[in-house]
Amino acid sequence: MKKVRVGVIGCGGIATKGHLPWYWENPQAELVAVCDEIPEVAQRTAGRWEAAHCLTDWRELLELKDLDAVSVCAPVWTHREMVVAAARAGKHVLCEKPMARSLEEAQAMVEAAEAAGVNLMVGFMKRFNPGFRRIKEIIDSGRIGKVYHADIHWNLYFPPGSHPSKIFSEDERVGGGVILDNCSHYIDLFRWLIDPEIDTVYAETSRVLPDRIYEDQATLILRFSSGATSVLDMGFNRVEWVERSGWDKGGAYDCHFTELGFIYGTEGTIAFEAPPFDSVEQVQIRLYLLKDHGCEFGGWHHLEVPVTRQPGGPLSPRPVASYAFKKQVDHFIKSIVDGTKPAVSGLDGLAVVQASEAAYESAESGRKVSLSRKQLGTTAE
Secondary structure, eight states: OOOOEEEEESSSSHEEEEEEEHHOOTTTTEEEEESSSOOOOOOHHHHTTTTTTTSSSSHHHHHHHSSEEEOOOOOOGGHHHHHHHHTTTEEEEESSSOOOSHHHHHHHHHHHHHHTTEEEEEEEGGGGHHHHHHHHHHHHHTTOOOOEEEEEEEEEOOOOOOOIIIIIIIIIGOSSTIIIIIIIHHHHHHHHTTSSSSSEEEEEOOSSSTTTSSSSSEEEEEETTTSOOEEEEESOOOOTTTOOOOHHHHGGGGOOHHHHEEESSSSSEEEEEOOOOOOOOOOOEOOOOOOTTTSSSEEEEOOOOOBBBTTTOOOOSOOOOOOHHHHHHHHHHHHHHHHHSSSSSHHHHHHHHHHHHHHHHHHHHHHEOOOOTTTOOOOOO
């Protein structure tokens, strides 16, 4: 069987954690090219992952004849140009989140992929986490009744001047702060878990550290067409992370209560705590059910989501079969092989960008913003 030949544009942290290892070990894929504007990084990456082509110009990568698909892991301000060019070159695209800085950019990316007949997938990897998939199974089964509200509290610490602070809130080219980045994950996740159609958005934002260009604290209230609501509370300033920034120190920090959420139904409640984005561990889930509502004993129940480890241990290129990034890449490759649409499409990314734009408009005006779904589709169900 012919393998899907893949190139990766941008060889920074997200490519190293979430893309390169999983193409390298996928039996249906062949990692043939890598590109980074820093020559040393490109060379080191090509050597580590055995890529035949090592480039510093992404345009040259797209000209390669032996290439079927690309991962775009470069900064968000490059996404529109790279994705549109990749689609026009006939390449399938897995684009990291945030998809785009504006609805106009996202629309151009979707239209280019549709015109070229290639897949455009957006990297909302939380959908592929087995813990969140277990939560969706519970909701879809009706065990907690009708979902009427969900909230998420996700607060990190990005020291001013640090690499993550610069790329998420201190570079004018980014176009936004915590709404554009972290909030996009849960706008997408709640669309998938609760209701794909968002009717209104209200937002309040702050710059807790005034030297930052964009918001580093945000609270969003979403109302869905089903009547359900959700609250997203997110920021970059959680003080107990001062000595253990997760981005800089990897697994050496304690993540308790960093990413904590609740989903409320008419017959039960789901509480969850998610590990850091690059952790191989699983979401911790507690389920509350009323007695006799599908449960002999009412009350809280801990749900186990096993971590499926592969030989080699957690530091090997193949740490876990259940890792969300691995499952995301596997799904992208399978969609190409099978000729099917990806589960997280460009239209899903477009819907998240629309909600994010509405949040910025609301924060500026102080008013609730209604979303128009003209020319927008969805594959969130």
